[in-house]
Amino acid sequence: MTEQKRANPAPLGLSGFALTTLVLSVFNAGLLSQGSSVVVGLAAFYGGLAQLLAGILEWRAGNTFGYTAFFTYGAFWEWYFVTSMFISGVTAQGVGLVLIAFGIFTLVMWFGTFKSNLGLFATFLLLWITFFLLGIGSMVSSTALIHAGGYVGILTAIAAWYTGLAMVVAEALGTNPPLGRPIMK
Template structure:
Protein backbone atom coordinates (compact mmCIF):
# COMPACT_ATOMS: atom_id res chain seq x y z
CA UNK A 1 0.00 0.00 0.00
CA UNK A 2 1.38 3.41 -0.96
CA UNK A 3 1.79 6.28 1.48
CA UNK A 4 -1.05 8.19 -0.19
CA UNK A 5 -3.39 5.18 0.09
CA UNK A 6 -2.55 4.75 3.79
CA UNK A 7 -3.40 8.40 4.47
CA UNK A 8 -6.67 7.99 2.56
CA UNK A 9 -7.66 4.94 4.63
CA UNK A 10 -6.79 6.79 7.87
CA UNK A 11 -8.88 9.81 6.87
CA UNK A 12 -11.80 7.56 5.93
CA UNK A 13 -11.62 5.81 9.34
CA UNK A 14 -11.60 9.12 11.21
CA UNK A 15 -14.52 10.37 9.12
CA UNK A 16 -16.51 7.21 9.87
CA UNK A 17 -15.80 7.60 13.61
CA UNK A 18 -17.01 11.21 13.52
CA UNK A 19 -20.13 10.21 11.63
CA UNK A 20 -20.81 7.43 14.16
CA UNK A 21 -20.60 9.89 17.04
CA UNK A 22 -22.76 12.52 15.35
CA UNK A 23 -25.33 9.85 14.53
CA UNK A 24 -25.48 8.91 18.21
CA UNK A 25 -24.09 5.39 17.76
CA UNK A 26 -21.94 5.81 20.85
CA UNK A 27 -24.90 7.03 22.90
CA UNK A 28 -25.46 10.41 24.58
CA UNK A 29 -23.00 11.34 27.29
CA UNK A 30 -20.69 8.54 26.11
CA UNK A 31 -17.38 8.51 27.97
CA UNK A 32 -14.28 8.89 25.84
CA UNK A 33 -10.59 8.67 26.59
CA UNK A 34 -9.51 12.02 25.20
CA UNK A 35 -9.72 14.55 28.02
CA UNK A 36 -9.68 17.52 25.64
CA UNK A 37 -13.05 16.48 24.20
CA UNK A 38 -14.78 16.22 27.59
CA UNK A 39 -16.59 18.79 29.66
CA UNK A 40 -16.22 19.30 33.43
CA UNK A 41 -18.63 17.90 36.02
CA UNK A 42 -21.98 19.67 36.22
CA UNK A 43 -24.71 19.34 38.84
CA UNK A 44 -27.40 20.51 36.42
CA UNK A 45 -26.86 17.29 34.43
CA UNK A 46 -26.22 15.12 37.52
CA UNK A 47 -22.79 14.35 36.09
CA UNK A 48 -20.09 14.07 38.79
CA UNK A 49 -17.19 13.45 36.40
CA UNK A 50 -15.91 14.38 32.98
CA UNK A 51 -18.38 13.65 30.23
CA UNK A 52 -19.00 14.36 26.59
CA UNK A 53 -22.06 16.38 25.62
CA UNK A 54 -23.89 15.14 22.52
CA UNK A 55 -24.01 17.69 19.71
CA UNK A 56 -27.61 16.89 18.82
CA UNK A 57 -29.42 15.90 22.01
CA UNK A 58 -32.66 14.20 21.02
CA UNK A 59 -33.90 13.86 24.61
CA UNK A 60 -34.37 16.65 27.13
CA UNK A 61 -32.19 16.72 30.24
CA UNK A 62 -34.22 14.83 32.90
CA UNK A 63 -31.93 15.78 35.81
CA UNK A 64 -33.66 19.09 36.76
CA UNK A 65 -37.03 17.34 36.96
CA UNK A 66 -35.66 14.70 39.32
CA UNK A 67 -33.81 17.30 41.38
CA UNK A 68 -36.96 19.40 41.77
CA UNK A 69 -38.97 16.37 42.87
CA UNK A 70 -36.32 15.56 45.45
CA UNK A 71 -36.02 19.18 46.58
CA UNK A 72 -39.68 19.87 47.27
CA UNK A 73 -40.30 16.63 49.16
CA UNK A 74 -37.10 17.06 51.18
CA UNK A 75 -38.08 20.65 52.00
CA UNK A 76 -41.45 19.51 53.39
CA UNK A 77 -39.83 16.73 55.43
CA UNK A 78 -37.26 19.19 56.82
CA UNK A 79 -39.98 21.63 57.86
CA UNK A 80 -41.92 18.87 59.62
CA UNK A 81 -38.86 17.74 61.56
CA UNK A 82 -38.12 21.35 62.53
CA UNK A 83 -41.76 21.68 63.65
CA UNK A 84 -42.33 24.78 61.53
CA UNK A 85 -45.66 26.43 62.46
CA UNK A 86 -46.20 23.67 65.00
CA UNK A 87 -46.53 20.92 62.36
CA UNK A 88 -45.31 17.61 63.78
CA UNK A 89 -47.57 15.00 62.12
CA UNK A 90 -45.87 13.53 59.00
CA UNK A 91 -49.12 12.74 57.13
CA UNK A 92 -48.74 15.68 54.72
CA UNK A 93 -45.55 14.10 53.33
CA UNK A 94 -47.48 11.10 51.94
CA UNK A 95 -48.88 12.86 48.86
CA UNK A 96 -45.68 14.57 47.66
CA UNK A 97 -43.59 11.51 48.52
CA UNK A 98 -45.78 9.23 46.41
CA UNK A 99 -46.39 11.55 43.46
CA UNK A 100 -43.57 14.07 43.05
CA UNK A 101 -40.59 12.84 45.04
CA UNK A 102 -41.51 9.24 44.32
CA UNK A 103 -43.16 8.55 40.97
CA UNK A 104 -41.91 11.61 39.06
CA UNK A 105 -38.35 11.25 40.37
CA UNK A 106 -38.37 7.53 39.55
CA UNK A 107 -39.43 8.37 35.98
CA UNK A 108 -36.62 10.93 35.77
CA UNK A 109 -34.18 8.22 36.87
CA UNK A 110 -35.40 5.93 34.08
CA UNK A 111 -34.97 8.74 31.55
CA UNK A 112 -31.44 9.33 32.85
CA UNK A 113 -30.77 5.71 32.01
CA UNK A 114 -32.07 6.35 28.49
CA UNK A 115 -29.59 9.21 27.94
CA UNK A 116 -26.69 7.13 29.24
CA UNK A 117 -26.11 8.74 32.64
CA UNK A 118 -25.46 5.88 35.07
CA UNK A 119 -24.93 8.16 38.07
CA UNK A 120 -28.14 10.13 37.48
CA UNK A 121 -30.15 6.97 36.84
CA UNK A 122 -28.94 5.33 40.04
CA UNK A 123 -29.42 8.39 42.24
CA UNK A 124 -32.82 9.56 41.01
CA UNK A 125 -34.31 6.05 40.79
CA UNK A 126 -33.03 5.17 44.25
CA UNK A 127 -34.36 8.31 45.92
CA UNK A 128 -37.63 7.90 44.04
CA UNK A 129 -37.89 4.50 45.69
CA UNK A 130 -36.92 6.08 49.01
CA UNK A 131 -39.81 8.53 48.92
CA UNK A 132 -42.32 5.91 47.83
CA UNK A 133 -41.25 3.58 50.64
CA UNK A 134 -41.37 6.46 53.14
CA UNK A 135 -44.90 7.31 52.03
CA UNK A 136 -45.95 3.67 52.39
CA UNK A 137 -44.63 3.71 55.96
CA UNK A 138 -46.68 6.76 56.95
CA UNK A 139 -49.94 6.16 55.01
CA UNK A 140 -52.58 6.49 57.76
CA UNK A 141 -54.18 3.09 58.27
CA UNK A 142 -52.90 1.84 54.92
CA UNK A 143 -50.20 -0.77 55.43
CA UNK A 144 -50.42 -0.40 59.21
CA UNK A 145 -46.64 -0.63 59.58
CA UNK A 146 -46.53 1.57 62.66
CA UNK A 147 -49.51 -0.17 64.25
CA UNK A 148 -48.10 -3.66 63.64
CA UNK A 149 -44.75 -2.78 65.22
CA UNK A 150 -46.41 -1.12 68.20
CA UNK A 151 -48.62 -4.19 68.69
CA UNK A 152 -45.54 -6.43 68.61
CA UNK A 153 -43.99 -4.23 71.29
CA UNK A 154 -46.98 -4.34 73.69
CA UNK A 155 -48.37 -1.05 72.42
CA UNK A 156 -45.10 0.85 72.76
CA UNK A 157 -43.63 2.78 69.78
CA UNK A 158 -40.03 1.85 70.64
CA UNK A 159 -39.78 -0.97 68.10
CA UNK A 160 -41.07 1.30 65.33
CA UNK A 161 -38.56 4.01 66.23
CA UNK A 162 -35.69 1.52 66.22
CA UNK A 163 -36.86 -0.04 62.95
CA UNK A 164 -37.19 3.36 61.31
CA UNK A 165 -33.69 4.26 62.52
CA UNK A 166 -32.28 1.13 60.85
CA UNK A 167 -34.14 2.06 57.67
CA UNK A 168 -32.57 5.54 57.70
CA UNK A 169 -29.10 4.15 58.46
CA UNK A 170 -29.35 2.08 55.28
CA UNK A 171 -30.05 5.22 53.29
CA UNK A 172 -27.23 7.00 55.08
CA UNK A 173 -24.80 4.32 53.84
CA UNK A 174 -26.10 4.66 50.28
CA UNK A 175 -25.90 8.47 50.36
CA UNK A 176 -22.35 8.31 51.73
CA UNK A 177 -21.29 6.18 48.76
CA UNK A 178 -22.93 8.63 46.36
CA UNK A 179 -21.32 11.59 48.13
CA UNK A 180 -17.86 10.04 47.65
CA UNK A 181 -18.53 9.97 43.91
CA UNK A 182 -19.02 13.75 43.84
CA UNK A 183 -15.65 14.70 45.33
CA UNK A 184 -14.30 15.56 41.89
CA UNK A 185 -17.37 17.55 40.88
CA UNK A 186 -18.50 21.08 41.76
CA UNK A 187 -18.93 22.59 45.21
CA UNK A 188 -22.73 22.91 44.86
CA UNK A 189 -23.06 19.36 43.54
CA UNK A 190 -21.00 17.85 46.35
CA UNK A 191 -22.66 20.03 49.02
CA UNK A 192 -26.10 18.78 47.97
CA UNK A 193 -25.31 15.16 48.78
CA UNK A 194 -23.17 16.07 51.79
CA UNK A 195 -26.00 17.99 53.48
CA UNK A 196 -28.53 15.29 52.64
CA UNK A 197 -26.16 12.67 54.06
CA UNK A 198 -25.81 14.60 57.33
CA UNK A 199 -29.58 15.12 57.48
CA UNK A 200 -30.30 11.39 57.14
CA UNK A 201 -27.65 10.55 59.75
CA UNK A 202 -29.10 13.02 62.27
CA UNK A 203 -32.64 11.77 61.70
CA UNK A 204 -31.50 8.16 62.12
CA UNK A 205 -29.75 9.02 65.38
CA UNK A 206 -32.78 10.99 66.50
CA UNK A 207 -35.00 7.91 66.23
CA UNK A 208 -32.36 5.60 67.68
CA UNK A 209 -31.29 7.70 70.69
CA UNK A 210 -34.71 8.23 72.23
CA UNK A 211 -35.39 10.45 75.21
CA UNK A 212 -38.10 9.28 77.62
CA UNK A 213 -39.39 6.84 74.99
CA UNK A 214 -39.67 9.50 72.30
CA UNK A 215 -37.37 10.46 69.39
CA UNK A 216 -34.63 12.93 70.28
CA UNK A 217 -36.20 16.26 69.37
CA UNK A 218 -32.92 18.17 69.11
CA UNK A 219 -31.42 15.66 66.68
CA UNK A 220 -34.59 15.63 64.59
CA UNK A 221 -34.61 19.44 64.37
CA UNK A 222 -30.93 19.46 63.39
CA UNK A 223 -31.66 16.85 60.74
CA UNK A 224 -34.56 18.93 59.49
CA UNK A 225 -32.29 21.97 59.12
CA UNK A 226 -29.78 20.05 57.00
CA UNK A 227 -32.65 18.60 54.96
CA UNK A 228 -33.86 22.12 54.14
CA UNK A 229 -30.33 23.16 53.16
CA UNK A 230 -30.08 20.08 50.94
CA UNK A 231 -33.45 20.93 49.36
CA UNK A 232 -32.31 24.43 48.37
CA UNK A 233 -29.07 23.02 46.95
CA UNK A 234 -31.11 20.56 44.89
CA UNK A 235 -33.19 23.46 43.57
CA UNK A 236 -29.99 25.38 42.82
CA UNK A 237 -28.55 22.52 40.78
CA UNK A 238 -31.90 22.07 39.03
CA UNK A 239 -31.95 25.77 38.11
CA UNK A 240 -28.41 25.48 36.79
CA UNK A 241 -29.55 22.63 34.55
CA UNK A 242 -32.50 24.59 33.13
CA UNK A 243 -31.12 28.12 32.86
CA UNK A 244 -29.43 29.27 29.67
CA UNK A 245 -29.10 32.49 27.70
CA UNK A 246 -32.49 31.98 26.10
CA UNK A 247 -34.55 31.98 29.30
CA UNK A 248 -32.49 33.64 32.03
CA UNK A 249 -30.73 36.98 32.50
CA UNK A 250 -28.02 35.27 34.56
CA UNK A 251 -26.44 31.84 34.83
CA UNK A 252 -25.61 30.28 38.21
CA UNK A 253 -21.86 30.30 38.88
CA UNK A 254 -20.12 26.93 38.82
CA UNK A 255 -17.39 26.60 41.46
CA UNK A 256 -14.96 23.71 40.97
CA UNK A 257 -12.78 22.14 43.63
CA UNK A 258 -9.03 22.91 43.41
CA UNK A 259 -8.29 19.24 42.69
CA UNK A 260 -10.92 18.88 39.95
CA UNK A 261 -9.90 18.39 36.31
CA UNK A 262 -11.47 21.72 35.34
CA UNK A 263 -9.50 23.63 37.98
CA UNK A 264 -6.23 21.87 37.17
CA UNK A 265 -6.73 22.53 33.45
CA UNK A 266 -7.29 26.23 34.16
CA UNK A 267 -4.17 26.32 36.31
CA UNK A 268 -2.08 24.65 33.59
CA UNK A 269 -3.42 27.14 31.03
CA UNK A 270 -2.58 30.08 33.29
CA UNK A 271 0.92 28.81 33.98
CA UNK A 272 1.42 28.28 30.24
CA UNK A 273 0.45 31.87 29.51
CA UNK A 274 2.91 33.12 32.12
Protein backbone atom coordinates in the same frame (compact mmCIF):
# COMPACT_ATOMS: atom_id res chain seq x y z
CA MET B 1 -31.62 11.28 10.06
CA THR B 2 -30.51 13.46 12.99
CA GLU B 3 -31.23 12.61 16.60
CA GLN B 4 -33.68 14.90 18.36
CA LYS B 5 -32.36 16.86 21.34
CA ARG B 6 -33.47 15.35 24.63
CA ALA B 7 -34.25 17.24 27.80
CA ASN B 8 -31.96 16.88 30.79
CA PRO B 9 -33.87 14.83 33.42
CA ALA B 10 -31.66 16.01 36.31
CA PRO B 11 -33.60 19.23 37.03
CA LEU B 12 -36.84 17.24 37.35
CA GLY B 13 -35.25 14.73 39.71
CA LEU B 14 -33.51 17.40 41.78
CA SER B 15 -36.67 19.51 41.98
CA GLY B 16 -38.85 16.57 43.03
CA PHE B 17 -36.30 15.65 45.65
CA ALA B 18 -35.86 19.25 46.85
CA LEU B 19 -39.52 20.18 47.24
CA THR B 20 -40.46 16.97 49.04
CA THR B 21 -37.37 17.18 51.26
CA LEU B 22 -38.10 20.82 52.08
CA VAL B 23 -41.67 20.16 53.17
CA LEU B 24 -40.75 17.15 55.34
CA SER B 25 -37.73 18.97 56.78
CA VAL B 26 -39.87 21.91 57.93
CA PHE B 27 -41.82 19.43 60.09
CA ASN B 28 -38.66 17.59 61.21
CA ALA B 29 -37.11 20.92 62.28
CA GLY B 30 -40.18 21.62 64.40
CA LEU B 31 -41.06 24.78 62.48
CA LEU B 32 -44.59 23.42 61.91
CA SER B 33 -46.26 20.82 64.06
CA GLN B 34 -49.59 20.20 62.31
CA GLY B 35 -50.36 19.05 58.79
CA SER B 36 -47.36 16.79 58.20
CA SER B 37 -49.61 14.42 56.23
CA VAL B 38 -49.17 16.73 53.21
CA VAL B 39 -45.78 15.08 52.74
CA VAL B 40 -47.38 11.72 51.92
CA GLY B 41 -48.79 12.82 48.54
CA LEU B 42 -45.58 14.60 47.63
CA ALA B 43 -43.62 11.47 48.55
CA ALA B 44 -45.73 9.32 46.25
CA PHE B 45 -45.70 11.55 43.21
CA TYR B 46 -43.13 14.36 43.14
CA GLY B 47 -40.46 12.94 45.42
CA GLY B 48 -41.12 9.37 44.32
CA LEU B 49 -42.60 9.00 40.86
CA ALA B 50 -40.88 12.04 39.33
CA GLN B 51 -37.49 10.87 40.59
CA LEU B 52 -38.08 7.32 39.38
CA LEU B 53 -38.87 8.74 35.95
CA ALA B 54 -35.77 10.97 36.05
CA GLY B 55 -33.72 7.91 37.01
CA ILE B 56 -35.03 5.91 34.06
CA LEU B 57 -34.25 8.81 31.72
CA GLU B 58 -30.73 9.10 33.19
CA TRP B 59 -30.29 5.36 32.58
CA ARG B 60 -31.38 5.86 28.98
CA ALA B 61 -28.84 8.68 28.64
CA GLY B 62 -26.09 6.43 30.03
CA ASN B 63 -25.60 8.39 33.26
CA THR B 64 -24.97 5.71 35.90
CA PHE B 65 -24.62 8.19 38.77
CA GLY B 66 -27.85 10.04 37.90
CA TYR B 67 -29.71 6.77 37.35
CA THR B 68 -28.57 5.31 40.67
CA ALA B 69 -29.22 8.49 42.64
CA PHE B 70 -32.64 9.40 41.26
CA PHE B 71 -33.96 5.85 41.22
CA THR B 72 -32.77 5.18 44.76
CA TYR B 73 -34.16 8.41 46.24
CA GLY B 74 -37.38 7.98 44.25
CA ALA B 75 -37.67 4.52 45.81
CA PHE B 76 -36.95 6.08 49.23
CA TRP B 77 -39.91 8.43 48.83
CA GLU B 78 -42.12 5.57 47.66
CA TRP B 79 -41.04 3.64 50.80
CA TYR B 80 -41.99 6.68 52.88
CA PHE B 81 -45.40 6.82 51.16
CA VAL B 82 -46.14 3.11 51.57
CA THR B 83 -44.90 3.06 55.16
CA SER B 84 -46.97 6.12 56.06
CA MET B 85 -50.13 4.89 54.40
CA PHE B 86 -50.24 1.14 54.70
CA ILE B 87 -47.86 -0.25 57.31
CA SER B 88 -48.72 -0.10 60.99
CA GLY B 89 -46.44 -0.89 63.89
CA VAL B 90 -43.33 0.72 62.43
CA THR B 91 -41.00 1.64 65.28
CA ALA B 92 -38.84 4.74 65.56
CA GLN B 93 -35.82 2.43 65.77
CA GLY B 94 -36.85 0.70 62.54
CA VAL B 95 -37.21 4.03 60.76
CA GLY B 96 -33.89 5.13 62.27
CA LEU B 97 -32.19 2.06 60.85
CA VAL B 98 -33.56 2.77 57.36
CA LEU B 99 -32.42 6.41 57.58
CA ILE B 100 -28.93 5.41 58.70
CA ALA B 101 -28.74 2.89 55.84
CA PHE B 102 -29.68 5.65 53.39
CA GLY B 103 -27.06 7.84 55.08
CA ILE B 104 -24.40 5.22 54.34
CA PHE B 105 -25.56 4.95 50.72
CA THR B 106 -25.54 8.75 50.38
CA LEU B 107 -22.07 9.05 51.93
CA VAL B 108 -20.71 6.66 49.30
CA MET B 109 -22.58 8.51 46.52
CA TRP B 110 -21.12 11.80 47.83
CA PHE B 111 -17.65 10.54 46.87
CA GLY B 112 -18.99 10.31 43.32
CA THR B 113 -19.61 14.08 43.32
CA PHE B 114 -15.99 15.07 43.95
CA LYS B 115 -15.37 15.64 40.22
CA SER B 116 -18.83 17.07 39.64
CA ASN B 117 -19.99 20.61 40.35
CA LEU B 118 -20.10 22.28 43.75
CA GLY B 119 -23.93 22.31 43.78
CA LEU B 120 -24.15 18.53 43.57
CA PHE B 121 -21.27 18.11 46.02
CA ALA B 122 -23.07 20.31 48.59
CA THR B 123 -26.40 18.55 48.05
CA PHE B 124 -24.97 15.10 48.76
CA LEU B 125 -22.79 16.33 51.65
CA LEU B 126 -25.78 17.89 53.37
CA LEU B 127 -28.00 14.90 52.57
CA TRP B 128 -25.80 12.29 54.22
CA ILE B 129 -25.53 14.51 57.29
CA THR B 130 -29.33 14.88 57.29
CA PHE B 131 -29.88 11.12 57.09
CA PHE B 132 -27.46 10.42 59.94
CA LEU B 133 -28.93 13.11 62.20
CA LEU B 134 -32.49 11.92 61.57
CA GLY B 135 -31.54 8.25 61.81
CA ILE B 136 -29.60 8.55 65.05
CA GLY B 137 -32.24 10.92 66.42
CA SER B 138 -34.92 8.32 65.70
CA MET B 139 -32.87 5.46 67.17
CA VAL B 140 -32.23 7.28 70.48
CA SER B 141 -35.49 9.29 70.56
CA SER B 142 -33.69 12.65 70.48
CA THR B 143 -35.90 15.56 69.46
CA ALA B 144 -32.81 17.79 69.31
CA LEU B 145 -31.10 15.54 66.73
CA ILE B 146 -34.31 15.24 64.69
CA HIS B 147 -34.71 19.03 64.72
CA ALA B 148 -31.05 19.42 63.69
CA GLY B 149 -31.66 16.92 60.88
CA GLY B 150 -34.67 18.97 59.82
CA TYR B 151 -32.63 22.16 59.59
CA VAL B 152 -29.84 20.45 57.65
CA GLY B 153 -32.57 18.92 55.46
CA ILE B 154 -33.83 22.42 54.65
CA LEU B 155 -30.29 23.36 53.56
CA THR B 156 -30.12 20.13 51.53
CA ALA B 157 -33.36 21.03 49.74
CA ILE B 158 -32.08 24.54 48.97
CA ALA B 159 -28.82 23.15 47.54
CA ALA B 160 -30.69 20.58 45.41
CA TRP B 161 -33.20 23.11 44.15
CA TYR B 162 -30.50 25.60 43.29
CA THR B 163 -28.55 22.92 41.41
CA GLY B 164 -31.56 21.75 39.40
CA LEU B 165 -33.08 25.15 38.69
CA ALA B 166 -29.71 26.66 37.74
CA MET B 167 -29.60 24.06 34.96
CA VAL B 168 -33.08 25.02 33.74
CA VAL B 169 -32.45 28.77 33.80
CA ALA B 170 -29.01 28.43 32.21
CA GLU B 171 -30.41 26.34 29.35
CA ALA B 172 -33.26 28.82 28.85
CA LEU B 173 -30.77 31.69 28.69
CA GLY B 174 -28.20 29.78 26.64
CA THR B 175 -25.47 30.02 29.29
CA ASN B 176 -23.54 27.65 31.52
CA PRO B 177 -25.16 27.00 34.89
CA PRO B 178 -23.40 28.72 37.82
CA LEU B 179 -22.79 25.55 39.83
CA GLY B 180 -19.19 25.98 40.95
CA ARG B 181 -16.10 24.06 40.02
CA PRO B 182 -15.44 20.47 41.06
CA ILE B 183 -13.44 20.01 44.26
CA MET B 184 -11.18 17.50 42.42
CA LYS B 185 -9.85 17.67 38.91
